[in-house]
Amino acid sequence: MKRNQRAAVLALLIRRMLSRGSWCGETHVQKATFFLQELMGVDLGFSFVLYRHGPFSFELRDELSLMQADDLISLQVRQPGYGPALVPTQFSDVYLERFPKTLGQHQASIEFIANELGGMNVAELERIATAFFIAERSDGTSVEDMAQELVGLKPHISIEDALQAFEDIERLKDRAKAHSL
């Protein structure tokens, strides 16, 4: 995918996340993009590592900066005490119209991710995204061991919540599979 096509996909994802009630701070966008790429198979070319609040892509952070430079998104302070939200600009309306082919191809996946994740807060996103990251990179490890690994990485998550996270991602994968059929 070319850089400008990728920007269009991200601009639409942000738009849809906002419309599903997401706060749409950088963490929300990072996790939503992570699932869009890793769960839905939309090849955006980002590599994710475990960083603050779970999977994080520095290339995506750069891309979001470029999108600001290109007047596709802007930062908005919506409530004291909370991080800034990423919101689409007026120009992004015009921009999205230039990419009917790319957006047509990925629209359903974007809608799915926005529906599933739009209502989640940072803590919930961190929990399931980190669980998904661990599960995708483990080779036949038991759920109990993966849950222990999650707690080791994120000590503020209880073992019960960690086990629940792995159940949640299995269900999410099933829904994604059904959605793709």
Add this chain to the structure above:
Amino acid sequence: MTKLFHEIRDPIHVFVHLDLHEKKVLDSRAFQRLRQISQLALTYLLYPGATHKRFEHSLGVMELAGRVFEVITNPVNVTDEVRKLLPELGHLDGLSYWKHVLRMAALCHDVGHLPFSHAAEEQLLPSGWTHERLSRCLIESDEMKSIWKSMTPPLDPEHIVKLALGVRKASDLNFSRWERILAEVIVGDAFGVDRIDYLLRDSHHTGVAYGKFDHYRLIDELRILPTFSGSTEAALGIKQGGIYSAEALALARYYMFSQVYYHPIRLIYDRHLQDFLSSWLAEGSLLKEGVFSIELEDHLKMTDDEVNAAMRIAALDSKQPGHDPAKRIMTHNHFRVLYERNPQDAKVNSDPGGAVARAAAQEFGADSIRYSQPRLKNVASDYPVLARDGRIEPAISVSEMLSKLQPTSIDCVFVRPDHREKAEQWLLKNREQILSAAREQEDEDHETKPEGGGAGAANPKDAK
């Protein structure tokens, strides 16, 4: 009697202090080589004072890293909430160990740089290699390991690597929360001391005042803070009283990038240097691979001096590889700016420079056109601020100025000096048609790269 501490005079920090182990690193081959690696490549052709080297920058980064460490680990500057997130802050022996690791990492963070620093790194290293990876190999080399082992307690080279490279460049390693914070002290986007030192130092040597800011106040107000109220993650942030110094740092970076690092003439000299190096490395040097060697012994032997000597020879002899770009650099006969991106063009076409470069290369020949598309990356204004009433606020909600500061895209197309007039008239006549025709291709699957003797390959990204 053996001197236990050494002081080195420095134009930015007055004195840089080193202990015996740091002095050993200073005397190592890897570090001494930095005396011959320019901090700003060929920028001295525009700003004659910019002849400073990675050597003094690395010393400055170490000095600042030590100062920041003292501030952020001082018990009076640490809240209970942060102490819970980072229990390491309560272990005095551990803190002493980590201060050594941090200073060593700061000292070694640039040892992997190629001749002329960033100018040719992206094009002229084998795939998958960066200067950070070379730094890592050197930190883990036998020569350096013997220094780490000789310390009490011995330093773990992996710890030094993590702090010197950060999460992004050492993504195969697992970082603890504490290691992430310390890496941020060196390479962080917001308050990394690498950035603080290069802005101050480059500003001083270029004579450009934009890069100066009150770093004393800034460092004094740095704190480890939760990323937001109630967050389970910590980050390097600042007390509200330091926000004006933080604003000045952000502005310094903005101006230094737009006025010095991404100055169009500097960009074209980088391109000429890349052209010379790729010819020389392919045909003229002993290596004959077309890229820099990643063997540590070869790396240690290769500095700006070797390249400058070859460039002088090539400039005088038309049969030498890289004669044309070498001559252009030596005689200041660089390609001229044909097109610079502007916000209106970017609204019409998301890649205006690429579109102009492709069309110009078709019209005037690939060898007559060069293209540079560096990008100003994250403006780094998402750090936490400790407000006067104890709340944690995002920086952009505390600072009106930071909320307005946007990253800027830069696109430059250059043309051979003898085609300049004709090319300018051609562009005047065809500009709108070029931009709108190229827009039709935007949603196509294939990647269309600008032509022009590798014109599209020119993407120095971040000149620092």
